[in-house]
Amino acid sequence: MFSLTSCLYISAFLFSTGVYGVLGRRNILVVLMSLELMLNAVNLALVAFGRAYAAQDLAAAHTGQIFALMVIAVAAAEAAVGLSIVLLVWRRWQSIDVRDLCRMHG
Amino acid sequence: MPINLVSADYAAILPAVILIATGLAVLIADLFVTDDGYDNPSSEKSHLVWIGVCGAALAFAALFVPSGLLFGAWSENGVASGSEVVFLGALRLDAFGGFAAAIIIVAAGLTTLSSGGYLAAQGQNRGEFYGLVYLGGGAMVLLAQATNLISIFVAIETLSLTVYVLAGFFRKWKLGAEGAAKYFILGAFSSGFLLLGMAFVYGATGEISLAALGKSTADPYLMNVGLLLILVGFGFKVGAVPFHSWVPDAYQGAPATAAGWMAVAVKVCSFAALIRVVVAAGQGGVADAAIGKMLAALAVVTMVLGNLAALNQTNIKRMLAYSGIAHSGYLLIPVVLAFQGTPDPKVGAGALFYLVAYLLMTIGAFTVVAMVSNGDTDREELESYNGLAKRQPFVAFAMTVSLLSLAGMPGTVGFLGKLTIFKDAVYSGPYLYLAFVGILASLVSVYYYLRPIVAMYFREEGETIEIVENNWGVKLTLVLTSFGTIALFFCGKSVHELSVRSIQSITG
Numbered sequence: 001m002f003s004l005t006s007c008l009y010i011s012a013f014l015f016s017t018g019v020y021g022v023l024g025r026r027n028i029l030v031v032l033m034s035l036e037l038m039l040n041a042v043n044l045a046l047v048a049f050g051r052a053y054a055a056q057d058l059a060a061a062h063t064g065q066i067f068a069l070m071v072i073a074v075a076a077a078e079a080a081v082g083l084s085i086v087l088l089v090w091r092r093w094q095s096i097d098v099r100d101l102c103r104m105h106g
Numbered sequence: 107m108p109i110n111l112v113s114a115d116y117a118a119i120l121p122a123v124i125l126i127a128t129g130l131a132v133l134i135a136d137l138f139v140t141d142d143g144y145d146n147p148s149s150e151k152s153h154l155v156w157i158g159v160c161g162a163a164l165a166f167a168a169l170f171v172p173s174g175l176l177f178g179a180w181s182e183n184g185v186a187s188g189s190e191v192v193f194l195g196a197l198r199l200d201a202f203g204g205f206a207a208a209i210i211i212v213a214a215g216l217t218t219l220s221s222g223g224y225l226a227a228q229g230q231n232r233g234e235f236y237g238l239v240y241l242g243g244g245a246m247v248l249l250a251q252a253t254n255l256i257s258i259f260v261a262i263e264t265l266s267l268t269v270y271v272l273a274g275f276f277r278k279w280k281l282g283a284e285g286a287a288k289y290f291i292l293g294a295f296s297s298g299f300l301l302l303g304m305a306f307v308y309g310a311t312g313e314i315s316l317a318a319l320g321k322s323t324a325d326p327y328l329m330n331v332g333l334l335l336i337l338v339g340f341g342f343k344v345g346a347v348p349f350h351s352w353v354p355d356a357y358q359g360a361p362a363t364a365a366g367w368m369a370v371a372v373k374v375c376s377f378a379a380l381i382r383v384v385v386a387a388g389q390g391g392v393a394d395a396a397i398g399k400m401l402a403a404l405a406v407v408t409m410v411l412g413n414l415a416a417l418n419q420t421n422i423k424r425m426l427a428y429s430g431i432a433h434s435g436y437l438l439i440p441v442v443l444a445f446q447g448t449p450d451p452k453v454g455a456g457a458l459f460y461l462v463a464y465l466l467m468t469i470g471a472f473t474v475v476a477m478v479s480n481g482d483t484d485r486e487e488l489e490s491y492n493g494l495a496k497r498q499p500f501v502a503f504a505m506t507v508s509l510l511s512l513a514g515m516p517g518t519v520g521f522l523g524k525l526t527i528f529k530d531a532v533y534s535g536p537y538l539y540l541a542f543v544g545i546l547a548s549l550v551s552v553y554y555y556l557r558p559i560v561a562m563y564f565r566e567e568g569e570t571i572e573i574v575e576n577n578w579g580v581k582l583t584l585v586l587t588s589f590g591t592i593a594l595f596f597c598g599k600s601v602h603e604l605s606v607r608s609i610q611s612i613t614g
Contacts, residue, residue: 038298049309060312092283
């Protein structure tokens with residue numbers, strides 16, 4: 001069995017990877033994947049916290065699992081909207097490089 | 107455990123359900139063939155506008171049904187009646203949520219009214235616009251009532267998804283795609299932090315109700331980090347500096363009326379949820395005092411930088427976007443005071459009253475921008491306003507009223523809003539300096555608010571510009587917003603009383 005701490009370390013690592021991907025990568029599709037990675041890293045933390053509460057309080061444990069299910073549903077909707085925005089960007093700009101999206105500034 | 111729904115549960119979600127039903131009704135009505143043909147994006151589609159406005163009126167009326175959100179809030183005995191927990195703690199039926207819901211519903215109605223002619227002039231009048239406004243509006247109303255972390259997260263994500271699409275609604279604009287992409291990436295990025303903060307709060311307490319934020323826990327460090335991350339997430343949503351970089355781009359790329367909707371409604375529901383969070387955190391005493399100082403610093407930076415960045419904008423939408431950031435800064439002052447909870451628990455009322463003022467003046471200003479630009483990006487520059495007063499005296503007057511109100515001139519409701527917020531800060535003691543910074547920042551802001559007014563009244567026009575005119579919806583919107591802006595200056599006291607009673611329904 002994994003301990004709560006090791007799960008949280010993995011979650012923190014995944015979240016940081018996601019943050020790096022959003023801030024550091026140029027391809028919008030990679031940015032989208034990184035956004036999903038951030039949400040799923042939090043899911044891991046939620047489930048791990050829920051598991052840790054299972055020994056003392058079953059209701060608290062279930063809360064974490066249900067929270068994670070809600071996040072999965074939201075992430076799916078977000079991916080749908082995100083991909084259609086990427087499609088729109090490709091049609092208008094013929095590029096999915098975030099650094100090309102800089103007509104507006106100031 | 108069986109869930110028994112009682113009348114309070116239905117009364118609580120009635121406004122949101124009506125808004126969502128309106129959104130679906132608009133989408134269905136758009137499928138029918140009308141005199142202008144099937145789905146003609148250049149027609150005004152006034153039947154959709156009518157359905158939307160009627161839905162908004164119904165939702166507004168639903169606030170006042172017996173045991174509804176605002177029912178009894180006008181009564182003299184102080185605290186609004188019928189504040190209770192519904193849906194097992196996911197939502198709360200109280201006047202605070204009702205007050206915020208009222209602003210959101212009015213914003214939805216006014217946005218619908220002003221959009222028909224504008225979108226038709228662009229050849230982009232699709233039913234989805236109204237559908238997205240009302241579906242998002244339903245989520246916003248739910249966010250204003252949400253009292254546990256799951257319902258807050260789901261509501262904030264639902265409403266965000268609708269405004270991302272609205273930001274890119276003009277599909278033929280390169281700027282629309284750019285603004286929507288930036289808004290989406292930064293919005294989803296901030297949701298990640300918000301969610302991480304919520305996971306930490308859950309991990310520290312094992313609960314997801316907002317009351318958990320105030321509970322003593324074995325791990326106050328985890329709790330405070332979680333609270334901090336939640337506040338960062340909300341900072342993005344309300345566009346506080348340094349989390350503001352998406353605001354000007356998203357507003358510039360969005361249709362002008364959608365930008366007004368994004369500015370007002372997203373701010374109202376985000377601030378309502380933010381105030382619930384800080385009140386719950388502040389009452390518990392687990393939250394570190396440093397978080398209050400950080401919020402105060404956020405308010406100062408947002409007020410100062412928002413106003414300074416607006417000074418040299420030549421595009422009116424960008425100018426209004428930076429002005430919106432500055433207004434987020436003013437609105438953060440009552441949030442700071444509510445977190446502190448001193449000296450009296452009514453200080454958050456300033457935010458509610460200010461949001462009413464912000465609704466009227468911002469929708470008014472963006473409606474004029476929509477009329478003048480007529481969908482053409484080049485006409486969003488300040489020069490397009492040269493000599494407008496000669497050709498369209500009423501439009502110029504409405505713009506002047508809105509801008510003077512945004513600047514906080516006496517005679518408009520914007521003055522009363524700023525006065526309420528700054529007065530609360532002065533009496534708060536330790537946060538006196540917020541009032542000073544706010545007053546100095548609003549003095550600076552007068553410069554850029556006066557620039558379009560000078561252009562409209564004292565400059566000669568370069569070329570004749572056609573504007574969306576003779577459209578009943580646009581004119582009615584301008585009449586309502588200018589009248590409201592001036593009238594509320596004279597009878598703002600009753601609205602302020604109501605906002606005080608509303609805030610008492612959450613601070614006790």
